[in-house]
Amino acid sequence: MRRRAFVSLAAAAGAGLLIGGCSVDSNKSSTAANSGKTVDSVIETDAGGLKRYKSPVPLADTIETRGPDGETPVWYRDVKLTPEEVEKVKKGNYRAAIVWHTSSPFMNALATGVKETFEQLGVQVIATTDANMDQPRLANDVQSVLALKPDLIVTIALDPVADFATFKPAVDQGVKLVFASVKPKDFKAGKDYISLVTYDLKGLGDVTAKALGDDLGGKAKIGQIFYDANFFVVNERERAFEQTLKAKYPGIEVVERAPMADPAKVEDIASAMIARHPDIKAIFAPWDTAAEGVVAALRNAGRQDIGVYTIDLGNTNALDMARGGLIKEMTSTLAVEFGHTLAISGAYGLLGKQAPPMAVVPAFPVTKKNLKQGWESTFGVTLPADIAAASK
Secondary structure (H helix, E strand, O other): OOOOOEOOHHHHHOOOOOOOOOOOOOHHHHHHHHOOOEOHHHEEEOOOOOEEEOOOOOOOOOOOOOOOOOOOOEEHHHOOOOHHHHHHHHOOOOEEEEEEOOOOHHHHHHHHHHHHHHHHHOOEEEEEEEOOOOHHHHHHHHHHHHOOOOOEEEEOOOOOOOHHHHHHHHHHOOOEEEEEOOOOOOOOEOOOEOEEEEEOHHHHHHHHHHHHHHHOOOOEEEEEEEEOOEOHHHHHHHHHHHHHHHHHOOOEEEEEEEEEOOHHHHHHHHHHHHHHOOOOOEEEOOOHHHHHHHHHHHHHHOOOOOEEEEEOOOHHHHHHHHOOOOEEEEEEEOHHHHHHHHHHHHHHHHHOOOOOOEEEEOEEEEOOOOHHHHHHHHHOEOOOHHHHHHHO
16 A cells, blocks of 8 residues: 655654654653653763763664665764864853754653753753644744744754745754754755754664564564555654565565554554454554554453564553563664754754764664663663563
8 A cells, every 4th residue: 555645743743653763652651751860871971071872782884774865874973072172162152942843751851862962062052842743833933932042943843844934934044953853845954954863764673673573483474554654754664674574584474564544543453453364473563652552452352472563662561561561572762862962963053063964873672671771771761660660
């Protein structure tokens, strides 16, 4: 089935998806994901003296992910300042704003990283906004922030087409822009904005496929639920999952590849799938809250023998995993470090230094065995108490 025409981030996230990499279950889960004690073991200091996060996995020599315009990214560690550049930024008395599309565990972690680095650089954060998944509100937030005369805006586009007009006034006023994951269509790096920072899209799908394939011994029937929309960051990680599974696990047979146009329908889709194919051993769901719907369907059917594999790290599924439930693997990334990299990329623009057009943070597997480390690497804090207790 062909994917439908482009849908905005607002349409997807309204059903649970967050482009940043993790999903929002509720305000309660948002708080839980980012509360807890700071974990020093995941932190390191770079050559410029700035706080960074360690990668829990080796960084590949070559990055296969490409950007929406074919950009070749660099690893987050290659986005860095010298001690002299850090001092120069500190003396600049720069002002920055954080303009988000929504709030969530992942976006809160990004904001933490951005603010930590700006504090180290002496950059004043003059505003932080949340558009609550409303594109016109995002446009209004940009206008309100521009009235405060920032030097830099760290942000994310909701709709790549509509948000050309949203962010063009900032470009016209000479305000520097750095984008997280989604940029306006036709905006050019080095001209209209400094850089695009996101996660390793290819890596996310690749890691998930390897976890599923290895767990099943390379031979089994599985089901896949895919997002039936033209949505770049999700499409890319789904494509990587499919390619890796086909290339490295020929004994894994995808007996049904079910389209999901409406994320609210995922439980029904999964229920129908297991009714048609009772012999499947696993289901891939494209993101965290979609996986929750799959888990619900399996529980209702009494199918504790089917494993669920997904991308993104969220509270509900982490708790299920800790209890030895249906969630077998979630592929995650460095959320707080994502924010550090956004802020440092912004500093490139303030200095007039040419930034890489795109930078990525790595993907890594999170299972019951390494849930504690995976959570700490993602959010930089200890596991929520209920998940930690269930892990024992």
